[in-house]
Each structure stands twice: as structure tokens, then as C-alpha cells.
Amino acid sequence: MSQSCRVVVLISGSGSNLQAIIDGCDDNLNANVVGVISNKPDAYGLIRAHHSEIDTSCVIAYKNETRSEYDARLLAAVEKYQPDLVVLAGFMRILTDDFVSRFLGKMINIHPSLLPKYTGLHTHQRAIDAGDNEHGASVHFVIPELDSGPVILQAKVPVYAGEDAAELAERVHEQEHAIYPLVVKWFSLGRLTMSDGKAYLDGELIGPSGYAPD
Numbered sequence: 001m002s003q004s005c006r007v008v009v010l011i012s013g014s015g016s017n018l019q020a021i022i023d024g025c026d027d028n029l030n031a032n033v034v035g036v037i038s039n040k041p042d043a044y045g046l047i048r049a050h051h052s053e054i055d056t057s058c059v060i061a062y063k064n065e066t067r068s069e070y071d072a073r074l075l076a077a078v079e080k081y082q083p084d085l086v087v088l089a090g091f092m093r094i095l096t097d098d099f100v101s102r103f104l105g106k107m108i109n110i111h112p113s114l115l116p117k118y119t120g121l122h123t124h125q126r127a128i129d130a131g132d133n134e135h136g137a138s139v140h141f142v143i144p145e146l147d148s149g150p151v152i153l154q155a156k157v158p159v160y161a162g163e164d165a166a167e168l169a170e171r172v173h174e175q176e177h178a179i180y181p182l183v184v185k186w187f188s189l190g191r192l193t194m195s196d197g198k199a200y201l202d203g204e205l206i207g208p209s210g211y212a213p214d
């Protein structure tokens with residue numbers, strides 16, 4: 001990308017990944033967070049954005065509104081910023097196929113599991129309940145099918161005997177903050193692409209466990 005990559009971040013909550021990306025962009029002149037959009041008016045990430053003088057919008061779902069009506073309003077809010085990249089960072093609403101199609105190859109998500117394990121919610125508890133000895137997070141391109149787009153980068157953490165989901169989540173979070181800004185940087189440098197449902201870094205196919213497994 002010859003000009004700075006315009007990044008829009010969608011959040012629903014604390015926005016610690018948003019913060020990591022804002023901080024990463026401060027060190028990377030190729031990307032700029034130009035807007036933050038939340039579906040929750042009390043999301044702390046909106047305050048983080050204000051602190052960094054980043055424009056914010058809130059798109060709250062109306063009662064009885066359909067998903068396609070909501071996503072049409074969300075689409076208008078996102079397009080206002082003319083983004084090159086849309087980043088889901090703890091955004092808790094499933095998006096319609098139409099919305100996803102509009103940003104195919106230009107929208108990424110961070111999911112708190114080692115995909116393809118544990119799509120959907122409550123991933124930390126599910127990893128503990130299954131007796132897994134490792135867990136982690138995955139950054140992937142977003143496709144219409146939930147949490148099923150091609151993986152770009154994963155980070156693993158060990159699961160310690162007797163720890164609870166909150167403790168495990170905290171260690172996964174630390175890893176998220178390391179890998180998400182790196183992926184944004186790769187995208188902003190034009191190094192990362194999606195084609196035919198597969199992810200490529202510098203034109204090389206990325207394997208199912210993300211770049212550089214193990």
C-alpha cells in the first residue's frame with residue numbers, strides 16, 4: 001500500500017486489542033486507525049479511542065431490528081471512513097454474508113482459540129473442560145462462515161493444571177496483543193492477501209496453523 005492503510009476497528013468491550021493496534025500503528029507509519037465503531041455504548045474501547053483522538057461511532061441494535069437492517073447501518077458507518085482494512089477486536093455480533101462479502105480479503109478477526117478448535121463462544125472454558133494442555137488465539141480473515149476463514153497467525157499458551165478460565169484468558173490476551181498488531185502491519189505493507197479462501201504472506205501460502213507453526 002503506497003499510502004497509509006486506513007484501519008477501522010470494530011469493538012464491543014474493553015478494547016485491549018484495539019489499544020495494542022493503536023500502539024502498534026504509532027510505530028508503523030504504514031497504518032492508521034481512522035475510526036472505532038462499537039455496538040455497545042459503554043464499551044471502554046471508545047474511551048481508549050478518545051484518548052488517542054480517534055473518531056468513534058456507536059451503532060446500537062434496535063429492538064426487533066433484523067440482522068440485515070443492522071448490518072446495513074453498520075456498513076454505512078464503516079464506509080464513512082473509507083477503510084482499507086476492517087479489524088474485528090472483540091466485536092461480539094455475528095455479521096451477515098452481505099456485510100462480510102463487502103470486505104472479503106479486507107477484514108480480519110482475532111479469535112481466542114487455536115482454530116479450527118472451538119469456534120464460537122466460551123472458548124477458554126471449553127479448552128479447560130476438554131483437558132487440553134495447550135490453548136491460544138488465532139488471527140484469521142473473515143469469511144461468511146463463523147470463525148472459519150483462513151488462519152494468518154496463531155499464538156499458543158500452555159494450560160496449567162487447576163487454572164480457571166479467567167486466568168487462562170489473561171495469558172491468551174497477552175499473546176493476542178503481540179500477534180494482532182503484527183498482522184495489521186503485514187496487511188498495511190501489502191504483504192498479506194486472501195485469494196480463493198486461502199491466506200498468503202509475500203505470495204507464499206500460509207499453512208493451517210498460521211505463519212511459522214511451532
Ligand code: NHR
Pocket residue numbers: 088091092093094095096097100109110111112119120121142143144145146147148149
Ligand atoms: N461474522 C462472520 N460472518 N464471520 C466471522 O468469522 C465472524 C463474524 C462476526 C464476529 C468474531 C467471533 C469470534 O471471534 C466474529 C467472527 C460473536 C459470536 C456470537 O455468537 C460468535 C463469534 C464471534 C463473535 N455472537 C452472538 C450473536 O448472536 C452474540 C453474543 C453476545 O452478544 O454475547 O451475534 O469469536
Ligand code: GAR
Pocket residue numbers: 011012013014015016017018045089090091092110111112120121137173176
Ligand atoms: C479478545 O480476547 C478476543 O479474542 C475475544 O474477545 C476479547 C476482546 O478483548 N473475541 C471474542 O471472543 C469474539 N467472540 P478486548 O476488547 O480487550 O480486545
